[in-house]
Amino acid sequence: MTFRKLLVVSCLLGAVAGCGNYSNEDLEFMAALPEKPELSAEVPTRSALMLGETAEYYRLTRNVSLIFNGITEAFLGLIDTIRALPPTTRQPNRRIWGPVPAKQEGWMVRMVMDRAGTTFTYDLEFQPVSDPGGWLRLIHGTYAVTSGVRHGVGQIGIDTKPLRAAGADPGLGFLDYLTVDYTTSSFPIDVKLTFANFDNPLKPSDPKAGHYEYAVQSNGQGALSYDFFNDSIPGPVLDELLVTSRWLGTGEGRADLQVVSGDAFVGAEATECWDRSFRAVYIDKPWAPLERTGTPADCAAIPTL
């Protein structure tokens, strides 16, 4: 009998006493859990963008935002799977969801959430069915409500090592650890994400670590800073670039780059601006003078966040 069927039968049997998940306090707990819209980077886009017509660093920024979103969605999916179920335990200042069977066969998963005033902490934990001795934590999060629903400051920490050591696949690729700090108290909303990966034998070029910072205003103006590794500057060494992209809600934007390491031009800075059609209007890359296009005056004025 599935968990849901068990719940339905329990409801029928317990109809006299009342049954259901109709809870205001549940809402408070659930509102403290992070959601995809809160932790997603939104870079302006249009449908049917033509490759080659759009600015290089606009495309890069957008691609990085998709990676950023992919990372957050991976662990938020774990939380959402649990959150879709009604809590199995309701205690004062505590909710427990599960345990329910995890995707990983032979494992159970649960989420325990505690509350102290306006601060919530939560842990997503796994346990082997064959050895119900203790719970292994994958995700630990905190959230402090500051000014109402989905307005607060949160931290999320993911450490996959305990699960991997126990022989389980957390379902997060080659992620070693991840920390997320986010503030949704007021605009601009910002999210800082730092991660470290284990080696991917199939893709040795994948970054081993990374740091993203994303901020967005209510009008769609945003910024995304990220480390980027590629071979932008000709030479045998993979170059590390620190990119800060900023854009307006209408689409105009710019990317300011600094060479952190590489074959040459270490410390050099470059700039690319694009219009609301995402076409480059200004390009200034010291290592590619032939690509120079436009003047700085062609760049839209974008305030810093």
Next chain:
Amino acid sequence: MRRSLTALALLAALLWGAARDACAQGLRRLAIVVGNDTGGGDTRPLLYARDDARKVYDILSRLGGVRAEDATLILDGTAQDLLSALGDMERRARDAGQHGERVALLVYFSGHAKDGALRLGKTQLPLEALKNRLAQAPADVRIGIFDSCRSGMLTRTKGARKAPAFEIESKGARDAKGMVILTSSASDEDSQESDLIGGSYFSHHLASGLLGGADRSGDGRVTLFEAYAYAYDRTVADTADSAAGAQHPTFSYDLAGNGDLVLTDVGGRREGLFFPRAAPSGVYYLVDGRGFVAAEVVKNPDAERRIALAPGRYRVKRRLADRLRVGEIEIGHGQLSTLDEGTLRDAPFADDPVKGARPELALTRWTLGLGGTYQAIFDAPARESLFPATGMLGIDAQLHNFFRRDWVWGFDLALGSAAGTVNLSTGGQVPFHFSEIAAGTSMLVEWPHARLTPFVGARLALLLMSRTFDDPQLPKQSFSTLSPGVVAGLKLSLFGDLGLVVRGRVHYLLYNVDENRSLGYWELASAVSYDL
């Protein structure tokens, strides 16, 4: 009353010869038999008026010499139906008179009477008008038998004399002409029905008498006077200890000439049950297959009795001081069965074959309703952020008189929705859309009056409540519970079978998700009802 009965018996004896002559001469008998359980909005429906009419109609047709074409049975008809049938019978009587036939016209009515009028459903027929019409009918003998409340007023009015005062003309052997009226109760009495006998006391005993129980003379013929005397004795005896008080049938006549009228010829039909002289004396109950008393027979010592029961299987019961004597007897077509005391056995009172009826089933009816309800939790915080006040549309069906008279078993279903907002303790608001399905069953007691019917009762509702949120990340929430409560209301009869119902409910609701909270809620509803 005993004086009157003595006089009646004497009258019957004196006029006996003339009556037999009249019968022998081939008296044309016309009969209108009317039964109507309903009497309009200000009366409570009767249970057995139609059954009584059927019973009398059957006896008159089978034993009373009334030809099929000369008998009319009107069930649940109107005053116009009765007057129309009366007009038809008057025409037949006139035709018969022109052919030299003597004619007796009998009108039997079982139903409501109130405020000086017979009630036939929602129509009325003034008693005085009917009496005058009957008095002027072109028949030699007009007989009115009225089994209805306060029907005795018919025998108080001008033109008729009550039995205790009548005079006996013993001279001459003229055929009787005139009018006789029998009523089931006095002018200030109600006529009572019995669930055990499945009919009114008066009609039951009148029928038993006509079947042969009233044949005091033992000649196999039951005269009008014998039938009345028997019905009077048994009705008074049976109702003496009733809550409504003793019921006294009345008899009046306005006859010129002499002559009793033979109503049934029991001896002429060799079919029924014969009580031999040797059978123990006492009151015998002949119970039909439904558990109703088909006939009661007073068996006197050293006397024979013949009861013209219709063919069928009956159980026989005789009550002794400490036990019953019971048995079964089969009466075949054209067969006169003889009661053999040896076939009866002793039985405890608990095995009484007289089961009676579930009278409420006779009145069982459905009512459908359609209306709106407004529902609100008493507790303001819960009303604001948990279960918002809700308007609902609903249907209901009510089964009246199923368990017992004036008890109503109701079923209802209502759906509603509302908007609400959760005020979180951490600050902020979460708007939601609330919806509810309420299915209930209720047991009510109602007190029908003329147009208003108040009712109270208990209800058990299954509440299915849910809410969805504008925030797509918040899952749908639901709560179901059983909620007991009380109901009170008023039904106003409008026109036809339509009514307007105003109803209030107060319910208990145990909310136990976040914590155990006893919440109450109230409902106000109005609905249009339709009686099926």
